[in-house]
Amino acid sequence: MRPFTYSRATSVADAAKSAASVQGARFIAGGTNLLDLMKLQIETPTHLIDVNHLGLDRIEKTADGGLKIGALVRNTDLAADRTVRSDYAVLSRALLAGASGQLRNKATTAGNLLQRTRCPYFYDTRMPCNKRRPGSGCGAMQGMSRSLAILGVSDACIAQHPSDMAVAMRLLDAQVDTMGADGTARSIPIADFHRLPGDTPHVETALQSGEIITSVTLPKSIGGTHVYRKVRDRASYAFALVSVAAVFDAKGGTRFAFGGIGAKPWRTEAADAAAKSGAKAVAQAALNGARTTHHNDFKQALVERTLASIYRQKEARA
Amino acid sequence: MSSDHVTRRGLLRGSAALAAAAPGLSHAQPASPVKEGSPMTPVELTVNGREVHLQLDPRTSLLDALREHLHLTGTKKGCDHGQCGACTVMVEGRRINSCLTLAVMHDGEKVTTIEGLGTAEKLHPMQKAFIVHDGYQCGYCTPGQICSAVAVLEEIEAGIPSHVTHDLDRVTMSDEELRERMSGNICRCAAYPNIIAAMNDVAAGGKA
Numbered sequence: 001m002r003p004f005t006y007s008r009a010t011s012v013a014d015a016a017k018s019a020a021s022v023q024g025a026r027f028i029a030g031g032t033n034l035l036d037l038m039k040l041q042i043e044t045p046t047h048l049i050d051v052n053h054l055g056l057d058r059i060e061k062t063a064d065g066g067l068k069i070g071a072l073v074r075n076t077d078l079a080a081d082r083t084v085r086s087d088y089a090v091l092s093r094a095l096l097a098g099a100s101g102q103l104r105n106k107a108t109t110a111g112n113l114l115q116r117t118r119c120p121y122f123y124d125t126r127m128p129c130n131k132r133r134p135g136s137g138c139g140a141m142q143g144m145s146r147s148l149a150i151l152g153v154s155d156a157c158i159a160q161h162p163s164d165m166a167v168a169m170r171l172l173d174a175q176v177d178t179m180g181a182d183g184t185a186r187s188i189p190i191a192d193f194h195r196l197p198g199d200t201p202h203v204e205t206a207l208q209s210g211e212i213i214t215s216v217t218l219p220k221s222i223g224g225t226h227v228y229r230k231v232r233d234r235a236s237y238a239f240a241l242v243s244v245a246a247v248f249d250a251k252g253g254t255r256f257a258f259g260g261i262g263a264k265p266w267r268t269e270a271a272d273a274a275a276k277s278g279a280k281a282v283a284q285a286a287l288n289g290a291r292t293t294h295h296n297d298f299k300q301a302l303v304e305r306t307l308a309s310i311y312r313q314k315e316a317r318a
Numbered sequence: 319m320s321s322d323h324v325t326r327r328g329l330l331r332g333s334a335a336l337a338a339a340a341p342g343l344s345h346a347q348p349a350s351p352v353k354e355g356s357p358m359t360p361v362e363l364t365v366n367g368r369e370v371h372l373q374l375d376p377r378t379s380l381l382d383a384l385r386e387h388l389h390l391t392g393t394k395k396g397c398d399h400g401q402c403g404a405c406t407v408m409v410e411g412r413r414i415n416s417c418l419t420l421a422v423m424h425d426g427e428k429v430t431t432i433e434g435l436g437t438a439e440k441l442h443p444m445q446k447a448f449i450v451h452d453g454y455q456c457g458y459c460t461p462g463q464i465c466s467a468v469a470v471l472e473e474i475e476a477g478i479p480s481h482v483t484h485d486l487d488r489v490t491m492s493d494e495e496l497r498e499r500m501s502g503n504i505c506r507c508a509a510y511p512n513i514i515a516a517m518n519d520v521a522a523g524g525k526a
């Protein structure tokens with residue numbers, strides 16, 4: 001690990017300001033992804049700003065019936081929250097499908113949104129990677145791409161977004177609340193928060209220099225039946241090959257979001273609109289524009305089959 | 319670290335290199351050496367009920383602080399990347415991977431390691447149950463397994479749901495729940511069935 005200096009932030013405004021003013025500074029919260037990457041020298045911050053003591057660890061109802069989740073709420077606590085379990089069950093399910101008990105005890109809501117791809121070429125510093133070293137090329141396209149993305153990819157990068165939680169957040173139309181280095185607060189719709197790789201795959205989010213996530217806000221619950229189905233190589237503690245989050249709401253509306261297949265958490269209006277026509281139609285709509293490799297083409301069929309399984313599960317319950 | 323004789327860590331590093339073809343568990347590294355540029359930082363911890371005062375390079379993981387600075391070598395370094403669970407300890411009552419956190423981040427906090435759960439003279443019920451049920455073979459992952467197992471029973475007791483919980487509001491004890499919740503602890507001797515038997519024994523209040 002490269003040397004760095006360390007400080008504990010005493011306020012959100014100070015954290016944002018110092019992150020923007022100190023070259024090479026990074027926030028650290030749970031640290032489960034950042035420290036892993038620092039050990040491999042994929043991340044090489046020169047200064048760490050510990051934000052664990054900023055009091056951003058509460059879950060509160062909002063005035064309009066939604067839920068404001070502090071940036072530092074741990075994954076375990078968010079999944080186990082009574083309101084989340086009853087009104088946003090797809091979020092509990094997605095969180096519990098990710099990582100291990102130890103990691104969920106440490107990992108935070110904001111950190112989960114910011115976690116980086118598990119593309120093996122991003123992790124292997126001997127290989128080219130446009131995300132890790134812009135302009136160096138992509139080892140994945142002609143390499144082992146079985147786990148990688150088939151939607152939202154570019155000529156520069158086919159890395160997949162690894163998060164389960166973010167897929168549920170995308171399904172639920174979450175807003176990411178932040179404070180900028182100049183003290184300005186703003187809310188970013190989750191659909192605009194993660195960026196597609198294009199020709200700058202190293203730029204992964206809409207966050208500006210120093211900008212810090214303070215909370216994630218969910219709109220009022222839409223009720224209905226919540227499902228998160230994750231398909232992976234092991235039954236537990238593995239990243240998704242394909243995951244599908246679905247809510248069949250009380251008014252007959254249905255929405256879907258997908259993990260494991262996109263450069264970011266994936267959701268399309270066309271897929272939601274096709275819901276009444278069944279799994280094949282939803283899969284076709286969601287996979288419009290898919291770009292696959294020899295290794296990951298199977299994900300298209302897997303998306304349809306996962307959807308079919310969700311429909312069967314829903315019919316069995318009805 | 320002396321370089322002119324074989325050390326346990328040197329051997330581990332060698333075997334990690336041999337295992338490099340297996341993705342994941344291939345990055346065991348020695349503790350970060352102190353280099354210029356990382357000023358030493360004071361860190362106070364309460365470890366197994368004892369207050370300790372350390373001066374640490376901020377890069378020091380909680381795992382390295384326990385093993386290399388406090389000489390509590392019960393907690394093991396397996397992968398050093400949060401994939402194997404050998405380094406599991408309790409911080410402020412919750413199990414975490416001590417390899418994926420910095421000691422300095424836990425200044426002022428309480429840590430419980432395998433040495434704090436029981437002693438050779440007075441074993442923790444989970445330690446007894448692991449012996450009775452043969453919940454290990456080589457033993458390297460065992461301290462992490464036991465810390466995790468103790469925490470898992472507390473998590474179920476507290477009603478925290480898991481991936482296999484059918485009704486999120488009704489958490490019950492089952493082998494399926496124990497297996498899912500222990501998935502962050504790898505045992506390459508595959509003592510898994512016996513570990514589940516030991517946990518069931520403790521959960522049932524058995525004297526083992």
